Every structure is written in structure tokens, then in C-alpha cells.
Amino acid sequence: MSGNLSFDFSGQTAVITGAARGIGLELSRNFARAGADVILIDFDGEAVNQAAEEVGGRGIRADVSDTASVNAAIAQIMAENDRIDVLVNNAGILRDGMLWKLSDADWDAVLAVHAGGTFKMTRACVPQFRAQRFGRVINVTSYTGLRGNIGQSNYAMAKAGIIGFTKTAAKELAHFGVTVNAISPNADTRMIASVPPDKRAELEAAIPLGRFGEPSEMFDAVAFLASREASYITGVVLPVDGGISI
Numbered sequence: 001m002s003g004n005l006s007f008d009f010s011g012q013t014a015v016i017t018g019a020a021r022g023i024g025l026e027l028s029r030n031f032a033r034a035g036a037d038v039i040l041i042d043f044d045g046e047a048v049n050q051a052a053e054e055v056g057g058r059g060i061r062a063d064v065s066d067t068a069s070v071n072a073a074i075a076q077i078m079a080e081n082d083r084i085d086v087l088v089n090n091a092g093i094l095r096d097g098m099l100w101k102l103s104d105a106d107w108d109a110v111l112a113v114h115a116g117g118t119f120k121m122t123r124a125c126v127p128q129f130r131a132q133r134f135g136r137v138i139n140v141t142s143y144t145g146l147r148g149n150i151g152q153s154n155y156a157m158a159k160a161g162i163i164g165f166t167k168t169a170a171k172e173l174a175h176f177g178v179t180v181n182a183i184s185p186n187a188d189t190r191m192i193a194s195v196p197p198d199k200r201a202e203l204e205a206a207i208p209l210g211r212f213g214e215p216s217e218m219f220d221a222v223a224f225l226a227s228r229e230a231s232y233i234t235g236v237v238l239p240v241d242g243g244i245s246i
Contacts, residue, residue, distance in 0.1 A: 018091030064117030170235030208243030
């Protein structure tokens with residue numbers, strides 16, 4: 001559980017993608033505890049509905065890489081809620097491989113979900129943000145987008161692109177009272193759980209704080225960027241990574 005739930009999102013609608021598990025699930029759980037009406041979006045319809053029931057939100061199955069699916073999800077949210085205040089673009093997949101072994105399909109799929117999903121979800125929310133003269137967009141990028149990682153050229157490309165998108169969208173939407181920021185997390189998710197113990201120990205040794213963060217620890221950073229208190233912060237990438245990016 002997050003140690004700080006002082007932010008109050010009562011009366012606000014928070015939309016989180018990739019919300020069926022991991023960081024997205026913990027963000028959804030804590031936004032709900034902070035009073036938000038939480039909409040969980042994920043490609044896995046069964047899992048996202050179970051997650052929504054668990055945290056007290058509502059689940060929508062949608063493919064963030066598909067424009068029609070995204071637009072249908074946002075239309076459903078607007079019909080039921082009449083507003084969207086916070087959008088967290090967290091959805092992502094991995095299709096790892098050395099670049100000379102990567103297929104076009106694996107390259108395209110990773111960019112379509114990470115970069116394409118971030119763009120399409122944000123674009124779909126912009127009309128409502130503009131009408132409200134308010135909105136908070138938080139994108140999830142990665143240290144890999146800045147430093148690269150062997151076997152993840154597609155993922156690195158996508159995450160680096162999200163950084164550029166964040167800064168550009170921040171400039172384009174500022175006039176409408178919309179802030180666009182990103183976090184760069186380093187959390188103990190399913191992907192980390194699959195790492196062999198010796199490799200995990202090696203990875204943890206490179207983190208100044210000596211451990212991976214809990215998914216719930218990402219919430220305080222996201223909540224701050226989503227809050228009204230952060231109204232003068234836009235276009236930043238906030239590392240929430242135990243110091244690995246130092």
C-alpha cells in the first residue's frame with residue numbers, strides 16, 4: 001500500500017491503461033482509495049473486469065493500438081461519466097530479441113501498443129480536456145528509452161518516443177489547461193519476477209537504493225503529477241527508479 005494517500009481525487013474520473021495487473025493495477029487501486037471514479041482499460045477483458053471488481057472501479061476491454069477500439073472506449077466513458085480528468089498511459093507489451101532476429105511483426109506490435117497507444121488514447125481525450133479546460137496526462141516511459149538495453153531495440157524505440165511525445169503534447173496542450181508528464185519507473189512486476197535469481201541480484205546491485213520498487217510506490221509520483229497542486233509542472237519525465245538513472 002502507498003504510504004501517502006493525502007491527494008483527493010473525489011469527483012474526478014481517472015482512466016488507466018494496462019490496468020489488469022502490475023503498475024496499472026496498483027495505480028487503479030490507489031486512485032480509487034483517493035476518491036476517484038476509476039476506469040481500468042486492458043486488452044485482457046476477463047482480467048480487467050476482475051481487477052476492476054477488486055479495486056472498486058469499472059473495467060473496459062480495449063486495444064489501445066486500435067483507433068476504433070480506443071474511440072469506442074472513450075465514448076463509453078463519456079456517456080457514463082461525462083468527464084475525464086486523469087489519463088495514465090501505462091499499457092505495454094514486450095517482444096524481445098536481438099535486432100537482427102526481430103521480425104517486423106514484433107517490432108510493429110511493441111511500437112503500436114506503447115507509442116501508438118499513448119498517442120491514440122491521448123488524442124481521443126483531448127476534445128474533453130479542451131472543453132473542460134483541464135486535464136492531466138501521465139505517460140509511463142522507461143530508463144531503457146534513454147540508455148537502451150540489449151534485446152530491446154523495439155521497446156527502447158517506443159519508450160524514447162514516448163518521451164518526445166510527452167514534451168510535444170505538453171507544449172501543444174498547455175494553452176487548454178492540460179499538463180502532460182511522464183514517469184520512468186523501476187518496479188517489481190511480473191517481468192522482473194521472471195528474471196533468474198542470480199541475474200536479479202545483479203540488477204538490484206546496480207540500483208543505488210538496493211531494490212526494485214513496489215508497484216504501489218509508483219502511485220505517489222503519479223498522484224502528484226495528476227493533482228491540481230502540480231498545475232505548473234508539464235513536460236517533465238520523473239524518474240521513480242531508486243536512483244538507477246543517476
